[in-house]
Amino acid sequence: MSVFAHAEFDGHEQIVHAFDADTGLRAIIAVHNTARGPAVGGCRMWPYTDEAAALTALYPPPVPGFHRRHLAGGRVVLTLLFGPVEDMLASLSARADAWYLDGFAPRANPDMWTPALFQHMRRLSAPGARFATFTAAGDVRRGLAEAGFAVGKAPGFGRKRDCLRGELIAKPDPHPAASP
Numbered sequence: 139m140s141v142f143a144h145a146e147f148d149g150h151e152q153i154v155h156a157f158d159a160d161t162g163l164r165a166i167i168a169v170h171n172t173a174r175g176p177a178v179g180g181c182r183m184w185p186y187t188d189e190a191a192a193l194t195a196l197y198p199p200p201v202p203g204f205h206r207r208h209l210a211g212g213r214v215v216l217t218l219l220f221g222p223v224e225d226m227l228a229s230l231s232a233r234a235d236a237w238y239l240d241g242f243a244p245r246a247n248p249d250m251w252t253p254a255l256f257q258h259m260r261r262l263s264a265p266g267a268r269f270a271t272f273t274a275a276g277d278v279r280r281g282l283a284e285a286g287f288a289v290g291k292a293p294g295f296g297r298k299r300d301c302l303r304g305e306l307i308a309k310p311d312p313h314p315a316a317s318p
């Protein structure tokens with residue numbers, strides 16, 4: 139059906155046809171009604187080659203802090219936290235269903251794999267939240283277990299023999315009922 143035959147394409151106050159020779163853009167701007175006064179609106183369009191290119195264009199600048207992006211018409215909300223993991227999680231309020239820990243090898247990067255990280259994960263986890271990580275390092279295994287996660291080994295990827303995965307099994311009630 140042509141746009142001009144559409145039921146909603148009728149009774150406009152003004153219709154402007156536009157063509158931009160440089161870009162090849164053709165547009166029809168249809169103003170329904172300005173009875174309540176003038177208004178200014180706008181829309182942007184850009185043809186991306188694929189979804190990865192569109193996502194890259196949305197990627198925030200390298201500025202520390204929280205960045206939020208709305209995708210798929212608002213059905214997906216992406217929150218990116220740029221900064222040291224401990225600081226970022228300390229200021230986060232969330233209810234995570236799943237974690238993937240991908241922060242360089244613990245031996246080379248001990249600043250990331252701290253007990254504080256695992257305690258934040260516990261605080262921010264929904265009951266039964268799952269985790270996975272490429273590493274099978276003992277400190278990580280123990281830290282996660284101390285934070286209440288059941289930790290299991292699984293076959294690793296590539297050159298890694300093992301990796302870890304598991305789920306939160308203990309999450310104490312933050313407001314326990316007073317005993318009689």
Ligand SMILES: C[S@@+](CC[C@H](N)C(=O)[O-])C[C@H]1O[C@@H](n2cnc3c(N)ncnc32)[C@H](O)[C@@H]1O
Binds near residue numbers: 242
């Ligand atoms: C192996 S890369 C993985 C990145 C991402 N998962 C990917 O696949 O592209 C490790 C990432 O962990 C980040 N990282 C390492 N230590 C960190 C820390 N203490 N706080 C926050 N991010 C950290 C690094 O900046 C790097 O982006």
